[in-house]
Amino acid sequence: MAQNLTSLEHLIQILEKFPGIGRKTAQRMAFYILQMDSEGIYALAQSIKDVHEKIVHCSVCCNITETDTCPICSDEKRKSSPIIVVEDPIDVMALQKIKEMKYRYHILHGRLSPLDGIGPKDIRIKELFARITENNDIPEIILATNPNVEGEATAVYLHKILKPFEIPVTRIARGLPVGGDLEFSDEITLSESIRGRRAIR
Amino acid sequence: MAQNLTSLEHLIQILEKFPGIGRKTAQRMAFYILQMDSEGIYALAQSIKDVHEKIVHCSVCCNITETDTCPICSDEKRKSSPIIVVEDPIDVMALQKIKEMKYRYHILHGRLSPLDGIGPKDIRIKELFARITENNDIPEIILATNPNVEGEATAVYLHKILKPFEIPVTRIARGLPVGGDLEFSDEITLSESIRGRRAIR
Numbered sequence: 550m551a552q553n554l555t556s557l558e559h560l561i562q563i564l565e566k567f568p569g570i571g572r573k574t575a576q577r578m579a580f581y582i583l584q585m586d587s588e589g590i591y592a593l594a595q596s597i598k599d600v601h602e603k604i605v606h607c608s609v610c611c612n613i614t615e616t617d618t619c620p621i622c623s624d625e626k627r628k629s630s631p632i633i634v635v636e637d638p639i640d641v642m643a644l645q646k647i648k649e650m651k652y653r654y655h656i657l658h659g660r661l662s663p664l665d666g667i668g669p670k671d672i673r674i675k676e677l678f679a680r681i682t683e684n685n686d687i688p689e690i691i692l693a694t695n696p697n698v699e700g701e702a703t704a705v706y707l708h709k710i711l712k713p714f715e716i717p718v719t720r721i722a723r724g725l726p727v728g729g730d731l732e733f734s735d736e737i738t739l740s741e742s743i744r745g746r747r748a749i750r
Numbered sequence: 751m752a753q754n755l756t757s758l759e760h761l762i763q764i765l766e767k768f769p770g771i772g773r774k775t776a777q778r779m780a781f782y783i784l785q786m787d788s789e790g791i792y793a794l795a796q797s798i799k800d801v802h803e804k805i806v807h808c809s810v811c812c813n814i815t816e817t818d819t820c821p822i823c824s825d826e827k828r829k830s831s832p833i834i835v836v837e838d839p840i841d842v843m844a845l846q847k848i849k850e851m852k853y854r855y856h857i858l859h860g861r862l863s864p865l866d867g868i869g870p871k872d873i874r875i876k877e878l879f880a881r882i883t884e885n886n887d888i889p890e891i892i893l894a895t896n897p898n899v900e901g902e903a904t905a906v907y908l909h910k911i912l913k914p915f916e917i918p919v920t921r922i923a924r925g926l927p928v929g930g931d932l933e934f935s936d937e938i939t940l941s942e943s944i945r946g947r948r949a950i951r
Binding site: 554555556557559560563567568569570573574576577578579580581582583587590592593594596597598599600601603604613614615637638639642 | 755756757758760761764768769770771774775777778779780781782783784788791793794795797798800801802804805814815816838839840843
C-alpha cells in the first residue's frame with residue numbers, strides 16, 4: 550500500500566494466515582485491534598499467553614486440558630466406556646455437544662498423510678496402543694477420524710493394527726446429514742447412505 | 751464446556767467479538783494460536799504492539815500513518831487536488847486500489863449517529879474546517895461517506911456547513927455496481943441509477 554503502514558500491513562499478513570480468514574477479514578480485524586484500548590489489548594495478549602502456558606496434553610487421552618488427567622478421563626461415569634478416536638481436540642469439542650455422551654476419547658493430533666510426510670510415528674498412535682495394552686476395561690474402539698481420504702486411510706490403518714487386541718473396532722456412519730437433501734448430495738455420500746441402510750424399527 | 755479449558759474458552763470469547771468472526775471461526779483461530787510455536791506467538795504479540803505504538807493520525811488528513819504528515823498528504827503530485835471525505839481509514843485503503851487516484855483525503859473517524867450519541871463534535875469535522883480555512887488550494891470536496899442512513903445524514907450535514915466556503919461539494923454516485931444485475935438490485939438503488947443516468951458518449 551502507498552500509505553506507509555508497514556506495521557498494520559504486517560499484522561494483516563499474520564492474521565491472513567489464520568484458518569478461515571481471508572484478506573478482507575484480516576483487514577477488518579487489524580483495524581479492530583488498532584482501535585482497541587490498552588485494556589483490551591492487555592486482555593488479548595494475556596489470553597494468548599494463558600492458552601500457551603496453561604494448556605497441556607492429558608497423559609491418558611492426549612486431549613488438551615488445564616489439569617492432568619483431563620476432566621473426561623477423570624469422569625467416573627465414563628469408566629469402562631468405549632473410546633472414540635478422533636484427529637484433533639476440536640473434534641472432541643464438536644462431539645461433546647451431543648447430550649448424554651458417555652464416551653471417552655483418544656486424540657491422535659493429526660492424521661496419516663504420506664504426501665505431507667506424516668506417518669504413524671508422527672501422530673499419537675503409540676499412546677493409544679499403550680492405553681489399550683495397560684487397560685482391560687475398553688469394550689469398543691470407535692474410529693471417528695474425518696470421512697475424507699486421509700481420515701479414511703488413518704481409520705483403515707488403525708483397524709489393521711488394532712486387530713490383535715480382539716476389541717471390537719467400529720467406524721462412524723457415513724450417510725446423508727440430518728436435514729440434508731438427496732438432490733444436493735454427492736454420489737459417494739448417496740452410495741454410502743444406501744450401503745449403510747438400516748431396518749426401520 | 752465440560753473440558754476445563756477456561757483459558758481457551760476465554761480466548762475464543764475475545765476473538766468472537768472481532769467484526770466478521772463467528773463462534774466457529776473464533777474456535778478455529780484459538781486452536782491455531784494454541785498450535786503456534788513460540789516464534790509465531792512472539793511475532794503476533796510484537797505486531798499487535800507495533801500497530802499500537804507506531805501508528806499515529808496524520809495532522810493534515812487525520813488518516814492513520816506511521817509518519818506525520820502521511821505519504822498521501824506529502825505527495826507533491828496530489829497538491830491542489832480535490833479532497834475525498836470518508837468515514838474510516840479502511841475506506842482510504844479501498845479507494846487507493848483505484849489506479850491513478852490523484853486525490854487527497856480527509857478521514858472523519860466516524861459518522862453522525864444521533865441514536866448512538868455521535869454528534870458533529872465527536873468526528874473530525876473541526877479538522878476539515880480548519881484545513882479548508884487555512885488552505886485555498888482545494889478545488890472540490892467529494893463526500894464519500896457510506897451510502898446508508900448515517901453516511902447520507904453525515905453528507906447532508908457536511909454539505910450544509912461547507913456551503914459558506916464556496917467550494918464545489920459533490921457526492922459519490924449511487925447506482926448499480928459494475929457486474930451487477932438489475933434483477934437482484936433493490937428498488938432504491940434502481941431508482942438512484944435512473945435518476946443518476948448519463949448521456950452515452
